[in-house]
Amino acid sequence: MGAQFWLIQTFNGISYGALLFLVGSGLSLIFGVMRIVNLAHGSYFLLGGYVALSVIWATGSWALSIPVAAVAIAILGLLMERVFLRPLGFDPLRQVLLTVGFAFLFQQAALDIWSGNPFDIDPPDQLTRSIVVDGLHLPMYRIFMIGVALAIGLSLWLVMEKTRLGATIRATVDDAQMARGVGINTSLISTLIFGLGAFLAALGGVIGGAFLGVYPGLDFEMLPIAFAVVIIGGMGSLGGAAIGALIVGLADNFGKALFPEVSYFTLYAPMALILAVRPTGLFGRE
Amino acid sequence: MGSEQIKVLAVAAILVALALIVPHASSFAILLVTRALAFSILVMSVDLLLGFTGLASMGQAAYLGVGAYLTAILATRYHFGLGDDFWAVVGLAMLGSAALAAFFGLLAMRASGVYFLMITLALGQCVWGLAYRWNSLTGGDNGINLSQRPRFFGIDFSHEVTFFYLVFACFSASLLIMYTFVRSPFGRSLVGIRERELRMKILGYNTWLHKYLVFIIAGAFGGLAGVLWAHTAGIVSTDDVVLTTSVDALLMVVLGGAGTLIGGVVGAGIVTFVREYLSTLVHWWQYVLGGIYILVILYLPGGLMSVPQRIRQWRAARTVSAAADDLPAAPPLSSPARGTG
Numbered sequence: 001m002g003a004q005f006w007l008i009q010t011f012n013g014i015s016y017g018a019l020l021f022l023v024g025s026g027l028s029l030i031f032g033v034m035r036i037v038n039l040a041h042g043s044y045f046l047l048g049g050y051v052a053l054s055v056i057w058a059t060g061s062w063a064l065s066i067p068v069a070a071v072a073i074a075i076l077g078l079l080m081e082r083v084f085l086r087p088l089g090f091d092p093l094r095q096v097l098l099t100v101g102f103a104f105l106f107q108q109a110a111l112d113i114w115s116g117n118p119f120d121i122d123p124p125d126q127l128t129r130s131i132v133v134d135g136l137h138l139p140m141y142r143i144f145m146i147g148v149a150l151a152i153g154l155s156l157w158l159v160m161e162k163t164r165l166g167a168t169i170r171a172t173v174d175d176a177q178m179a180r181g182v183g184i185n186t187s188l189i190s191t192l193i194f195g196l197g198a199f200l201a202a203l204g205g206v207i208g209g210a211f212l213g214v215y216p217g218l219d220f221e222m223l224p225i226a227f228a229v230v231i232i233g234g235m236g237s238l239g240g241a242a243i244g245a246l247i248v249g250l251a252d253n254f255g256k257a258l259f260p261e262v263s264y265f266t267l268y269a270p271m272a273l274i275l276a277v278r279p280t281g282l283f284g285r286e
Numbered sequence: 287m288g289s290e291q292i293k294v295l296a297v298a299a300i301l302v303a304l305a306l307i308v309p310h311a312s313s314f315a316i317l318l319v320t321r322a323l324a325f326s327i328l329v330m331s332v333d334l335l336l337g338f339t340g341l342a343s344m345g346q347a348a349y350l351g352v353g354a355y356l357t358a359i360l361a362t363r364y365h366f367g368l369g370d371d372f373w374a375v376v377g378l379a380m381l382g383s384a385a386l387a388a389f390f391g392l393l394a395m396r397a398s399g400v401y402f403l404m405i406t407l408a409l410g411q412c413v414w415g416l417a418y419r420w421n422s423l424t425g426g427d428n429g430i431n432l433s434q435r436p437r438f439f440g441i442d443f444s445h446e447v448t449f450f451y452l453v454f455a456c457f458s459a460s461l462l463i464m465y466t467f468v469r470s471p472f473g474r475s476l477v478g479i480r481e482r483e484l485r486m487k488i489l490g491y492n493t494w495l496h497k498y499l500v501f502i503i504a505g506a507f508g509g510l511a512g513v514l515w516a517h518t519a520g521i522v523s524t525d526d527v528v529l530t531t532s533v534d535a536l537l538m539v540v541l542g543g544a545g546t547l548i549g550g551v552v553g554a555g556i557v558t559f560v561r562e563y564l565s566t567l568v569h570w571w572q573y574v575l576g577g578i579y580i581l582v583i584l585y586l587p588g589g590l591m592s593v594p595q596r597i598r599q600w601r602a603a604r605t606v607s608a609a610a611d612d613l614p615a616a617p618p619l620s621s622p623a624r625g626t627g
Contacts, residue, residue: 037400039533084584092400093342094583097540100533101579108572220530224411231404264415268408275405276393 032236353512387505
């Protein structure tokens with residue numbers, strides 16, 4: 001195990017973390033604003049991949065499949081929030097359970113529409129090559145994943161910190177009641193954030209489809225990993241989600257490479273410990 | 287307490303009926319009821335936490351897993367637990383899961399509300415991760431096959447009817463113990479914690495300890511469910527400890543009605559029926575299951591057990607409104623009601 005091993009594993013971990021950031025940031029934002037854990041988040045990830053496949057089969061365009069899938073799932077999220085979650089008012093447990101009910105429905109729908117066969121999303125040829133830096137073969141696709149996560153992260157940060165909309169969202173995260181008091185439409189913010197979360201998860205599903213595949217059961221495999229990201233980083237914090245994604249990406253990669261027998265344990269045990277020491281996560285606020 | 291006694295008698299009558307009727311049913315039906323009863327023990331333990339104490343645990347499958355894996359490993363490797371020593375395995379499984387719950391509880395009890403849900407989920411995933419990856423011990427994805435069921439007191443439990451009675455006996459005993467437990471002063475204190483923890487603290491209760499103890503007790507019953515579950519299915523695999531198993535148990539409680547113990551059993555029965563029987567008839571059974579969950583969560587927060595009460599309320603409301611229709615119209619608010627004296 002030379003320097004080469006450590007460098008390539010670190011690179012792999014970071015690129016996996018980039019993918020996790022897309023899934024985790026949405027989950028984290030939804031929690032921050034609505035105080036609920038969206039257990040259908042893994043389903044959005046999976047459905048995003050499936051919708052992208054349909055677009056690719058119909059049009060042959062990979063580039064087109066990304067926005068179409070993300071927007072389609074965002075609309076699904078918006079509808080779910082408006083029609084089903086909103087009428088429950090502020091009752092986190094029932095809302096959480098409702099999202100599980102939807103996760104089961106989506107699972108069946110995906111099975112009916114796209115069959116139970118595993119698929120891969122093939123990116124265009126330019127992205128399947130790898131570049132050689134200092135004797136290290138770096139796949140272009142992983143670099144692309146990091147690029148997308150950076151772009152999304154940067155734009156989210158700009159919107160959150162530099163715009164009026166972002167300020168109202170931050171106010172809602174900090175104190176929803178007070179935000180309502182000063183005239184912020186927190187109900188609208190909740191719906192928007194839920195849609196944005198679904199958008200990001202589906203985006204992750206399309207981009208991850210080339211890398212993890214698209215298959216039944218991926219939804220409930222992705223969900224706990226996305227959880228690990230936001231729990232380590234702290235719910236409701238964008239920066240926390242980024243750091244959580246990096247930690248989980250690296251822990252997962254090195255865990256699998258170094259201690260294959262206990263690799264998932266090395267991922268979830270730190271998560272449980274962090275929660276026990278700081279129930280709100282490393283960067284979360286109560 | 288008259289209505290409570292009627293309820294207890296009704297449940298007892300249904301259980302006796304079940305014990306008499308089920309052995310005459312088809313072997314598939316016997317298997318379904320056996321599965322539902324074995325899983326119900328886990329579901330009732332979830333109800334102890336969710337319904338009575340207000341703790342939404344999303345990692346109870348871990349304790350089922352400890353019981354199930356312990357049973358399978360002892361039986362296949364050491365041929366232990368297949369004779370009179372079956373009860374030793376039950377004891378070991380309950381102790382083992384209680385010990386795990388005692389350890390996990392120390393971490394989980396630091397959080398509350400949604401954070402409790404997440405930390406139990408994380409802990410459950412730790413157990414799943416070990417079961418999934420620790421191939422040499424757990425058989426990984428393939429799991430462990432149990433080739434035979436126990437035989438003791440001169441009875442061979444490999445027969446479906448005798449095994450049904452074994453599970454039935456364990457289930458009835460668990461129900462009785464948990465029922466006595468929730469009706470005890472300790473059980474009452476848990477309801478107090480669910481309703482208003484701060485007030486219970488002010489009254490001098492050590493609420494942390496109470497919650498911690500019920501978490502351990504729930505874990506022990508999860509271990510018992512695991513032993514029976516392993517012998518019912520004949521295979522122990524990562525499916526038993528996966529996140530969806532924990533979620534299932536939680537949803538069954540909500541479906542039947544949290545805080546009623548028996549509601550979770552009803553939920554387990556319905557879900558087992560839909561999943562195992564309806565799925566052999568139609569391919570869209572999962573829509574039915576998802577639809578039932580969503581409708582119950584939206585429109586029946588008290589679960590199916592609250593239906594009779596709902597009907598009574600609805601009837602009472604109708605009688606009241608009918609009586610109001612017969613009365614002369616109330617005077618308008620603006621009229622001087624008390625100005626004439």
